Amino acid sequence: MFKELWESFTDALEGLGSVVHFLFRLVVHSPSALLRFNLISQQIFNSGAFSLVIIMLSGLFVGMVLGLQGFQLLQRFGSEESLGVAATIGLVKELGPVVTALLFAGRAGTALASELGLMRATDQISAMEMMAVDPIQRVVVPRFLGGVISMPLLAAIFSVIGIYGAQLIGVQIMGVDSGSFWSQMRSAVGLKDVTEGIVKSLIFGVACSLIAVYQGYYATPTAEGVGRATTSTVVTSAVVILFLDYLITAAFL
């Protein structure tokens, strides 16, 4: 019993170690991959531009819910004008990066993992190795960098759409004064809040893309293995994102 626990603990540690090792390999290969920007641009298109619709729709609805809930709550204290501040702080610092990262893991992370897993299962990766093409450099690093670049942009788009969603409900429907909505937001939101959001989304981007490409690259080369890699990408990403979110928030306080 104790021995099994110890073994599962060392297994987890070994997994973590190999993820870190994999990250180092990706970072080492990144500068040379940046020279072939076409590959990265293609991946930005795949994981970024294709996630745009879901990100924008979710951002709109999250912002609208914030507007509605914030209005109901703030109305009790007679300070509906603070709705802009509440919605913006919530979106820029927390909801923007976190929800975008979760959606990104679901939309783009799974696609990356299953694509790489299928490449492994159909021996495409071994074929590349046979032809002396480094699959890490040719296939994995562009996908990783594409995700890292897309994530902060997606999070920023999410926040902006969300702010307009909150404005739509608060100002257009509930009748909060438009001027005080924006001016209170401007006086209360600092550059530090925006920076925190950007740093968060960058780190989430690294985490999400790393988990996705790692799970895909080391997937068991069977149909079942690919499926499992996809599932564990979403699960691991979600847990890691929320854990990192707490750490970064604590570090910024």
Add this chain to the structure above:
Amino acid sequence: MRKSRTLNLGTGSFVLLGFAALFFLTTQTTSRGLTWFGPPRYEVIAKFDNIGDLKVGAPVSMSGVEIGRVAKIDFDSNDYKAVVLLRLNERYNKIPTDSDASIYTQGLLGGKFIGITAGGADTYLQDKGQIDFTQSAFVLENLIGQVLANFTKSKADEQQNSAAPADTKSNADTKSKEKTK
């Protein structure tokens, strides 16, 4: 070729949209960003005895219209006053030199802002000029103290209290004199 062109176009517009969103977040939702690309400005200082919790970035208004922002707050150790640097919009450059700057509160418990009331002089404030007439922040604790002092005083001596000057501006001065008595 055709396909790679649409692909690059898609990637390009996505990245552009993303950076536009980042730009919006840094300049439109924060007070800091507005001054980067704002209209031309000039700077004026004002010295206050007490600024309360006035913050950098607080609005400076005249007749309720925002004409600038607080750019810097410093402490002058020679005459023990707070030195507030106001960055005003160049458009409003006809502020008489004898204008008076006061610190007000937005709402009951809101943030502080500076209100400027125009004087009657013919000369106008220039860049690096100074507003000489200032009125300190209204600190809630002091007011409560004054009200309590008034309350106990009015019980002891109602006559003197009713004879006290009514205008609010000299009120603070007489109160502080009363305290020193």
